[in-house]
Amino acid sequence: xxxxxxxxxxxxxxxxxxxxxxxxxxxxxxxxxxxxxxxxxxxxxxxxxxxxxxxxxxxxxxxxxxxxxxxxxxxxxxxxxxxxxxxxxxxxxxxxxxxxxxxxxxxxxxxxxxxxxxxxxxxxxxxxxxxxxxxxxxxxxxxxxxxxxxxxxxxxxxxxxxxxxxxxxxxxxxxxxxxxxxxxxxxxxxxxxxxxxxxxxxxxxxxxxxxxxxxxxxxxxxxxxxxxxxxxxxxxxxxxxxxxxxxxxxxxxxxxxxxxxxxxxxxxxxxxxxxxxxxxxxxxxxxxxxxxxxxxxxxxxxxxxxxxxxxxxxxxxxxxxxxxxxxxxxxxxxxxxxxxxxxxxxxxxxxxxxxxx
Amino acid sequence: xxxxxxxxxxxxxxxxxxxxxxxxxxxxxxxxxxxxxxxxxxxxxxxxxxxxxxxxxxxxxxxxxxxxxxxxxxxxxxxxxxxxxxxxxxxxxxxxxxxxxxxxxxxxxxxxxxxxxxxxxxxxxxxxxxxxxxxxxxxxxxxxxxxxxxxxxxxxxxxxxxxxxxxxxxxxxxxxxxxxxxxxxxxxxxxxxxxxxxxxxxxxxxxxxxxxxxxxxxxxxxxxxxxxxxxxxxxxxxxxxxxxxxxxxxxxxxxxxxxxxxxxxxxxxxxxxxxxxxxxx
Numbered sequence: 255x256x257x258x259x260x261x262x263x264x265x266x267x268x269x270x271x272x273x274x275x276x277x278x279x280x281x282x283x284x285x286x287x288x289x290x291x292x293x294x295x296x297x298x299x300x301x302x303x304x305x306x307x308x309x310x311x312x313x314x315x316x317x318x319x320x321x322x323x324x325x326x327x328x329x330x331x332x333x334x335x336x337x338x339x340x341x342x343x344x345x346x347x348x349x350x351x352x353x354x355x356x357x358x359x360x361x362x363x364x365x366x367x368x369x370x371x372x373x374x375x376x377x378x379x380x381x382x383x384x385x386x387x388x389x390x391x392x393x394x395x396x397x398x399x400x401x402x403x404x405x406x407x408x409x410x411x412x413x414x415x416x417x418x419x420x421x422x423x424x425x426x427x428x429x430x431x432x433x434x435x436x437x438x439x440x441x442x443x444x445x446x447x448x449x450x451x452x453x454x455x456x457x458x459x460x461x462x463x464x465x466x467x468x469x470x471x472x473x474x475x476x477x478x479x480x481x482x483x484x485x486x487x488x489x490x491x492x493x494x495x496x497x498x499x500x501x502x503x504x505x506x507x508x509x510x511x512x513x514x515x516x517x518x519x520x521x522x523x524x525x526x527x528x529x530x531x532x533x534x535x536x537x538x539x540x541x542x543x544x545x546x547x548x549x550x551x552x553x554x555x556x557x558x559x560x561x562x563x564x565x566x567x568x569x570x571x572x573x574x575x576x577x578x579x580x581x582x583x584x585x586x587x588x589x590x591x592x593x594x595x596x597x598x599x600x601x602x603x604x605x606x607x608x609x610x611x
Numbered sequence: 612x613x614x615x616x617x618x619x620x621x622x623x624x625x626x627x628x629x630x631x632x633x634x635x636x637x638x639x640x641x642x643x644x645x646x647x648x649x650x651x652x653x654x655x656x657x658x659x660x661x662x663x664x665x666x667x668x669x670x671x672x673x674x675x676x677x678x679x680x681x682x683x684x685x686x687x688x689x690x691x692x693x694x695x696x697x698x699x700x701x702x703x704x705x706x707x708x709x710x711x712x713x714x715x716x717x718x719x720x721x722x723x724x725x726x727x728x729x730x731x732x733x734x735x736x737x738x739x740x741x742x743x744x745x746x747x748x749x750x751x752x753x754x755x756x757x758x759x760x761x762x763x764x765x766x767x768x769x770x771x772x773x774x775x776x777x778x779x780x781x782x783x784x785x786x787x788x789x790x791x792x793x794x795x796x797x798x799x800x801x802x803x804x805x806x807x808x809x810x811x812x813x814x815x816x817x818x819x820x821x822x823x824x825x826x827x828x829x830x831x832x833x834x835x836x837x838x839x840x841x842x843x844x845x846x847x848x849x850x851x852x853x854x855x856x857x858x859x860x861x862x863x864x865x866x867x868x869x870x871x872x873x874x875x876x877x878x879x880x881x882x883x884x885x886x887x888x889x890x891x892x
Contacts, residue, residue: 307792308793327792327797328792328793329795329796329797330795334793334794337789338786341787341790342787342790343790343809344809345805354791355795358795
């Protein structure tokens with residue numbers, strides 16, 4: 255197992271009485287790709303900026319390789335940042351932008367040349383040395399920003415929504431490229447995004463945040479399949495969230511139905527939230543063969559599947575299937591016990607409201 | 612259609628330009644290249660005499676003095692103005708406009724009035740000297756003299772240096788400064804390698820906006836310099852108003868104009884050099 259590189263302990267940041275980051279605890283290991291995921295205003299960027307040294311925490315500690323980092327100024331930290339809008343030096347060409355950090359560190363000319371050239375090759379910008387940055391496309395500027403940070407060989411690279419300004423296709427390409435780069439240079443990436451798909455694609459670990467509080471830490475599979483509360487379930491992917499009651503271990507009830515599930519450890523008759531992912535609901539043509547009977551009220555073609563809304567007597571279900579059932583048809587729905595995720599309820603923090611960052 | 616319509620709106624402006632800028636300019640050029648009685652057109656004949664007169668050492672010295680004093684006061688304005696602009700740009704937005712006002716309010720007062728104010732402050736028995744005597748220091752004897760003229764120029768033109776630099780500085784993306792810190796630059800390195808180069812356009816327009824009025828200024832040297840160091844502006848004024856030698860006054864104006872154009876061309880060259888390089892590729 256890799257050793258701990260960064261530890262956040264009860265880290266807190268307030269702005270004018272508002273708590274942006276509320277006493278969070280997080281451990282980041284070497285070579286890990288960690289994503290801070292959440293809606294805008296959830297404190298993810300503030301957390302990143304505290305690690306980078308651009309914001310002073312009001313409370314708590316940042317440890318870097320076991321040493322306190324709180325009072326170390328940004329320019330002395332062994333971390334580098336890729337900023338949201340790149341923040342490139344418009345008065346310098348690509349080469350000078352990338353060489354900036356090395357020149358400050360008084361690295362020898364030949365060494366600078368070697369490292370800058372190698373880095374430009376890695377980000378696929380060979381021959382762009384003399385170009386000024388504002389003559390480059392968004393994707394190219396993005397690569398310069400990454401090269402400018404990585405050339406310093408930091409222990410940690412902080413990325414603040416680095417792909418936010420790119421179009422969808424380029425973003426997907428860059429996701430894969432970033433992932434390749436992370437694997438090949440073998441350094442820790444701390445990545446901030448509000449795009450859940452991006453987080454699922456790239457991360458070793460996802461940290462879901464809302465209102466300055468960490469909601470869940472886990473692998474993409476954990477986060478998707480076993481969200482711990484309503485907020486996470488709702489934020490990551492689409493889901494049917496149903497209020498129900500946990501009768502006993504492995505037995506959950508809602509809408510007058512009693513279903514088997516794989517969850518346990520709740521108090522008898524505890525009120526819970528149940529998550530069923532739309533792709534986990536199977537449709538049978540004969541309504542009597544399903545656990546739940548319903549009428550298809552809307553069908554939307556989404557490319558890989560059809561997205562249907564099926565209305566039962568008590569609620570609407572969002573269902574994704576590759577087979578289409580026409581509007582108005584009455585069908586049955588089945589769910590496997592393993593596809594039912596039961597979560598504790600009553601978490602005041604998991605409101606869906608968003609606030610401006 | 613729309614374009615032509617819009618073009619027509621510009622006509623009054625074109626007429627205005629012709630009457631008040633182009634025609635006077637040609638008149639000055641005309642007077643500078645002639646000699647004779649200005650009230651009698653038939654008497655006027657082509658001559659370069661007034662230009663030859665500009666080359667006389669006494670007048671060359673006046674021109675030299677003008678450029679020297681304008682240059683020094685521009686430099687002083689830059690040295691004082693840059694930090695001031697930086698302080699204002701880094702001030703909390705709430706107080707920024709207030710601070711800016713402190714620098715702008717003096718411009719609202721009449722130029723002459725401001726200069727007279729300095730006269731009474733700096734005169735041998737003025738406020739400044741009375742204060743110096745009171746605290747037991749020797750009298751300051753800068754007025755009349757070059758020192759007082761410089762002070763007057765700097766005072767009058769400083770806002771024109773502060774404003775453009777402030778504008779450029781306040782537009783610099785703070786993330787760029789953070790990026791420099793992030794890459795290991797402390798505040799000195801960040802200033803030298805990032806902030807200063809990015810603010811060059813502001814410096815260039817500040818220099819232009821101070822140097823141009825400073826080089827052609829008059830009155831200041833008359834009032835604060837006691838006429839000991841006449842500047843080219845005073846000389847031109849004198850030729851038109853008291854000496855009544857419009858030919859010489861015109862050629863002085865033309866020479867001044869050409870020298871200003873040259874300095875502006877040099878400045879804009881410095882300003883646009885990065886773009887030039889960009890275009891070459």
